[in-house]
Amino acid sequence: MDQTSTLVKHIVEAWTQLQTEQPLVQCITNSVAANYAANVLLAAGASPAMIDNPFEAESFTTISAALSINLGTPTHEQMQAMQISAQTAQRTNTPWVLDPVGYGPVLKWRSDMVDELLQYNPTVIRGNASEISTLAGNQVLSKGVDSTLNSADVYNQAKVLLAHAECIAISGESDFILSKELDAVIQINGGSYLQPKVTATGCALGALIAAYCAVTTPTIATIAAHTHFAIAGKLAFKKAQRMGQFNVAFMDYVHSLNPDLIQQYADIKILEI
Template identity: 40%
Template sequence: MEVNLGNDLINLRNQAPLVHNITNFVVMNFTANALLSVGASPVMAHAVEEVAEMVSHAGALVINIGTLSGKWIEGMEIAMARADALHIPIILDPVGAGATSFRNESLQRLLSVASPTIIRGNASEIMSLAGQQVQSKGVDSTGFSTDALTAAQSLAKKYACVVSVSGATDVIVGEGKIAYLRNGNEIMTRVTGMGCASSALAGAFSAVQNDPFLAAISAAAMMGVAGDRAYELAQHPGSFQMSFLDQLASLQPHELEERASVEFEYV
């Protein structure tokens, strides 16, 4: 399969798409900085009074359920309905799926409004969303990404979407095909917001790449390669986070192509 990671990055930086995020309090600042660093334009807007209007201007909508409340869910529903009507890509990050009944019920509400373009989460979240029994550990994964392959395939078929599972090996499932990406470093699990940033980048790439499978690959590759390069310069969480943002900004298209480890399987 032909994948042009460098070209996707060039298009993202040239177009600087607006990415509308309805995301959680914990990661708003980091997510916005990650999008700015990679070349996109972030907006964080969750008020029910403006989400429909805001998403109308966006190239993608990112829904992240990390810190839920009733009004936020209502805003997410309104934004998703509007994005769906306008054919704007929707990325759903089911943070902490399976941890509480409130999260599970909220996800079902959101999925009844519109099917996401991409669902991106860790193994536990993806398995829980697919209805599998998972031992919960808050918002952290208790499984490996490859453990969630069957669940990811089930969700991809049910919602006619792409499913991206983050982990030591990122697993991305599309119709009849799977991509495995083997970049990134373990230290990324010790910096809050990395998964959320990955979902935001999936939104950014979806705004410039019409194939959501390829957009999800580009986002995962960008995260992983930037993580590899950042770790070469900073081996502790605080300095790593700053170095990671620098790498998102400085990584060149040809470097992304050269360092990304991507393998395909057809099913």
């Protein structure tokens, strides 16, 4: 069995485990993604809870199987909750995902918070090419919260971020995942050009990575979540090319993914770092 087939086998196992365990995933996320990310997690097999206040953050992270922190539309109370939950996750060895939405000099308040959250060692950092490149220390002209760079051009820059996390995931036309464990970059193809046209798909992907982290290693979790989305996006686009129907079809396939579809459609390449 070659390395790619082994990865696909692990993805199938992770998906199966997700259905069995239905892990509780705490999401501190933005107002755009809250409903969508919760539905994606439920469709994929996990149990989401959007607990994002500082007064319940510590006790809730303690009972959660994983945590997802997304800085899309932060409030003061959410910011406090993020710090408490990230710290608690580190202390209790709960896997957690950091999604530094809009990281860069224009959005300084959240970017300072992201810098601070790095000390709690996120299990996975995921973002688009602009965010990851800027977080890796490069100067990037971003356009709001959407990327101006290609994921393929950025993954080499992202290596330095492996000092903070087990995996770095860069989403784009192809997704690239840097894995400390494998000492490699995994390229995942699939999806469709319509996917970034549906708001909060990236945010929901971060939450899904967290869900998978509750049932497998960070590397397999990150690859599995991206593959889950890439297949759903590809199949949805076959069925519908307009945004309303594409969105419905995408949720259908996030829900109806299964081992056969994973084996048939997973499109993964292992690259050297």
